[in-house]
Amino acid sequence: xxxxxxxxxxxxxxxxxxxxxxxxxxxxxxxxxxxxxxxxxxxxxxxxxxxxxxxxxxxxxxxxxxxxxxxxxxxxxxxxxxxxxxxxxxxxxxxxxxxxxxxxxxxxxxxxxx
Amino acid sequence: xxxxxxxxxxxxxxxxxxxxxxxxxxxxxxxxxxxxxxxxxxxxxxxxxxxxxxxxxxxxxxxxxxxxxxxxxxxxxxxxxxxxxxxxxxxxxxxxxxxxxxxxxxxxxxxxxxxxxxxxxxxxxxxxxxxxxxxxxxxxxxxxxxxxxxxxxxxxxxxxxxxxxxxxxxxxxxxxxxxxxxxxxxxxxxxxxxxxxxxxxxxxxxxxxxxxxxxxxxxxxxxxxxxxxxxxxxxxxxxxxxxxxxxxxxxxxxxxxxxxxxxxxxxxxxxxxxxxxxxxxxxxxxxxxxxxxxxxxxxxxxxxxxxxxxxxxxxxxxxxxxxxxxxxxxxxxxxxxxxxxxxxxxxxxxxxxxxxxxxxxxxxxxxxxxxxxxxxxxxxxxxxxxxxxxxxxxxxxxxxxxxxxxxxxxxxxxxxxxxxxxxxxxxxxxxxxxxxxxxxxxxxxxxxxxxxxx
Numbered sequence: 386x387x388x389x390x391x392x393x394x395x396x397x398x399x400x401x402x403x404x405x406x407x408x409x410x411x412x413x414x415x416x417x418x419x420x421x422x423x424x425x426x427x428x429x430x431x432x433x434x435x436x437x438x439x440x441x442x443x444x445x446x447x448x449x450x451x452x453x454x455x456x457x458x459x460x461x462x463x464x465x466x467x468x469x470x471x472x473x474x475x476x477x478x479x480x481x482x483x484x485x486x487x488x489x490x491x492x493x494x495x496x497x498x499x
Numbered sequence: 500x501x502x503x504x505x506x507x508x509x510x511x512x513x514x515x516x517x518x519x520x521x522x523x524x525x526x527x528x529x530x531x532x533x534x535x536x537x538x539x540x541x542x543x544x545x546x547x548x549x550x551x552x553x554x555x556x557x558x559x560x561x562x563x564x565x566x567x568x569x570x571x572x573x574x575x576x577x578x579x580x581x582x583x584x585x586x587x588x589x590x591x592x593x594x595x596x597x598x599x600x601x602x603x604x605x606x607x608x609x610x611x612x613x614x615x616x617x618x619x620x621x622x623x624x625x626x627x628x629x630x631x632x633x634x635x636x637x638x639x640x641x642x643x644x645x646x647x648x649x650x651x652x653x654x655x656x657x658x659x660x661x662x663x664x665x666x667x668x669x670x671x672x673x674x675x676x677x678x679x680x681x682x683x684x685x686x687x688x689x690x691x692x693x694x695x696x697x698x699x700x701x702x703x704x705x706x707x708x709x710x711x712x713x714x715x716x717x718x719x720x721x722x723x724x725x726x727x728x729x730x731x732x733x734x735x736x737x738x739x740x741x742x743x744x745x746x747x748x749x750x751x752x753x754x755x756x757x758x759x760x761x762x763x764x765x766x767x768x769x770x771x772x773x774x775x776x777x778x779x780x781x782x783x784x785x786x787x788x789x790x791x792x793x794x795x796x797x798x799x800x801x802x803x804x805x806x807x808x809x810x811x812x813x814x815x816x817x818x819x820x821x822x823x824x825x826x827x828x829x830x831x832x833x834x835x836x837x838x839x840x841x842x843x844x845x846x847x848x849x850x851x852x853x854x855x856x857x858x859x860x861x862x863x864x865x866x867x868x869x870x871x872x873x874x875x876x877x878x879x880x881x882x883x884x885x886x887x888x889x890x891x892x893x894x895x896x897x898x899x900x901x902x903x904x905x906x907x908x909x910x911x912x913x914x915x916x917x918x919x920x921x922x923x924x925x926x927x928x929x930x931x932x933x934x935x936x937x938x939x940x941x942x943x944x945x946x947x948x949x950x951x952x953x
Contacts, residue, residue: 395722396766399770399771399772401771402636406770406771406773408766408768408769408772410723410762412723433876434875435874435875436874436875444774445788446787447788448788448789448791448804449769449790451765465822465931465932466822468863468893469865470871470872476872479873480873480874
């Protein structure tokens, strides 16, 4: 079944120059392996097409049940140079939570998602 | 040696809730008040203020704040670490001491100041010696913006703040010190941590990272269960309650609003994170993949397990330079067809800018209510009640940016109908002061610590 990340995770995002970071945090510990398996670097790059103009890097923080993504060249030059409403990438967090991932029906049922 | 040190964050940025630091002092027990005032381009604003007035160039709000809390600081021996000094640390300290004397504390208050971070006057000498100060993000040499530089400061770490605290001062004021160093230094001072005990330095650094954005660790901007976070009108700012072994608890004063729990701390831990294995500061390299969190009761989260590694041989330098001008104009279009009207207005505006021959480095149109935050991810808008057209331009030619600002209001009488939202007059032309991050070998920077007395 398709599940939107907002059902599985919460998130916070911020900026470093023209790079946005999104920390994606599992709402429950047992959701973390699903995030780690499904929310890959390439899927995040694809999700943010037209918004992220550079590479996407992904880091794992199993200790926090979290993944950290760096979205390079995403903030219109960054800092004071940017003309964007969200020059600091503060809403990239919820933009990532819009993503849908596929979870096998059995697994989803086991986690009480269906 | 104290067995527990309570460090309270009073400001998440310059301009945060004015009463927050006072409440941290008055509404419960604390040992230190930590105040972070400096965002990346704040130093350039302060350089400009100092150029106009040699007594200015620091966070002015800090002075009346200290006047308000000095009696309590002395009475309860609460100490302050603050990077409020900007580019005029001595001026800031002098103003605080003046307040202390007026309050009758002559001879009873001393202030430590930390300088040596300001390298603006040394730039040519450094460049001559092939210290290139290349942009960490783009790799460009500093020479490309040399004639437009407005400020240049190395980020100092905890060590000079510790040196000041060791001299028994009540308040330490720094220039460009790291926000994490303002929290780490009191812990090194109180617990006698060695400057190469990397795990403990990393622990103090991560404690600093958690509280440096103020209430963003205690319920503010928190997505997890945000509707049920209690009494945000009365939000309590975070406090790190640290132990000599490097473990600590994040909490807040009793009877304040907001919430400190494991999810709120997780959200703040990942804020502005790069590679979590190496969070680099002047003091150490902290590893965020080692942080362990545990619920320790209502509004208490225990943090432990933190590992660190030796500091690098470099300090980060923040340089600001003038990078042209920008302006942003907005208008609001209402139902029906609000989005279509806003799009039509954008086309008309761009046509006029073309006819005028105006050239910009960048022109950006956003439709607030449709796609300003999530772009194409937002999907097709249904029929919104209103859409704000928001057009920004940026470029080196101030006259062209100014001309742009005169093209917004006329759209009300010369464009699509049902338009409003132009109460503020013409958009303001802003000078852009951009940020240039670089690295400098540590041996080039010598922090200076002085003590001044009231």
